[in-house]
Amino acid sequence: MASVAIRDVRKSFGATAVIHGVDVAIRDGEFVVLVGPSGCGKSTLLRMIAGLENITSGEISIGNRVVNNLPPKERDIAMVFQNYALYPHMTVGANMGFSLKLRGAPKEEIDSGVQRAADILGLGPYLDRFPRQLSGGQRQRVAMGRAIVRDPQVFLFDEPLSNLDAKLRVAMRTEIKELHQRLKTTTVYVTHDQIEAMTMADKIVVMHDGIVEQIGTPLDLYDKPANQFVAGFIGSPSMNFLKGKVKANGSIGFEGPNGVKLPLKAAPANSDGRPAVYGIRPEHFTIADDGAEAEIVVVEPTGSETQVFARIGGEEIVAVFRERHQFKPGDKVRLKPDPTLVHLFDEATGKRLND
């Protein structure tokens, strides 16, 4: 096990720069998720840690060794690929033991290593099968087994669950997290799915267009997104944004689209009349007499909660209620954002304004 340090790492393919100086510190045994929309550079960053891509500038170290110029096999890492990359002509057992075989390990050592991994993952009955004869989830497990057998310093996962169906994905999510709790191996996990990131990570790195937008624990990102991108990316359904002006003199508040008045607990210093973006999560609305007037557009019950699409000051917003309100499209209601849970962002830079 080892820590991983990424210091001012940049990557260009020819003249196209795809990663513009990324710094991430990963502690020993930590489960870190790199998350971001496709094309944000998260997979490239992972492949640079693995050694499958060159580092254009900056430094990556694993343990206390700078690995920039080390070939992958000397970095003591194991990687699980999105398409599993199982060797189709080898049995499950041979797939898992391949790295040991290449290393020239004696047969007993290979067998015991494979057996150990198979026991951890419940793959015992399948050791003599070929990848073709396995289901998607089993293949996924074999890919993890191949990583476990190597007993590496760091596990790297590259969108490992994207090829599974929704139900299996949730199950495997838990399984991977349990596995990490058991093995306590430093893990870097890439995904574009913010729910995967939120549920699995000790620490999330949100990336966008080749830069790190924010690093923090899942709840940090949810409670205090550093900018409008993170605010919109984390959470489902995503945060509502309403443009308007801060009112700091007299009664503190926010003037939303078409003059609609929205509550604010405290205004940032010197912000009277400042154009800003008012962010409120769908789950932070209540029905209250002093709320903003809203017109219901669509109601979508899911059983445990109800998503309500409504219009405030002409802008469409989403609200989520756990209570079973009897709304119909066209109804007029008063929706009140919880002022303690409001996020304010700078309109131009998207940076967070309130604490």
Added chain:
Amino acid sequence: MTIAIDQGRTKHASRDVTAWDRLKVNRNWLGFWFMLPAMAFLILFLAYPLGLGIWISFTDARIGRVGNFIGLENYEWLWDDSIFWLSVFNTLLYTIAASVFKFAIGLYLALLLNENMPFKAILRALVLIPFIVPTVLSALAFWWIFDAQFSIISWSLKQMGVISQNINFLGDVYWARFSVIFVNIWRGIPFVAITLLAGLQTVSPSLYEAATIDGATRWQMFRHITYPLLTPIIAVVMTFSVLFTFTDFQLIWAMTRGGPVNATHLMATLSYQRAIIGGVLGEGSAISNAMIPFLLAAIMISWFGLQRRKWQQGESND
């Protein structure tokens, strides 16, 4: 109006359904109808000539004379014919030597062309040239290259002072065998190389990445990933290559006509010489038919030994 239509229908339905009607609409027969053109084609151009060839080999037919059935006499005759056995030896030597080199060089070229390098597309196209040139044309070109008097190879070697007199490429038993095998290899490589290249491109790059992380060297990657994944294609391409080489005719006929002293006579050329030039159709057919067991053996080896892989079987759900 409606009444008229109803009447028409009733009338139609009341007609007796003939066997022909059933054949026209029955689903099982429908398949047969669709197969018929292909079947006719195969019977006319494949099964009939093959059958005829086998029949003729049991007769004493000559050109212009329908033969009488003479049983296995042609084959008994061949059994004691040293030239026939020489042609069998030549064919085996020609096939084995050429195939081994075609495979080795073809695989090497395929691996090379699969790398990322400048002018990749042009190089791939260049490799195909020997395959595109009609065999007879390239054979004629090589005929000149190997000419006893005007050979460019002899000339160059003489200029360099390596040899003092011309090599008799096509006139010497061993040089002649070497030369025709060389030309066959030259001509056969593109087929092997391009087919194997296509096979290489089906191997997922992520397997190589996984192997890189597993710590494989380039040789280990070839040995444990590329080669095993390529075996089904190797089996197919080498089966075809062996079949084509074994039955080769054009090259030999254009370059040596089986000479010198039958040293490059293959079974195909000997058969042609006896049957068409010599006019002894029965014996020529017998020589041709003698190739069948060899070809069947080659197919069997490829089918049972190489093509059937356990890892390819089972459910495919990807």
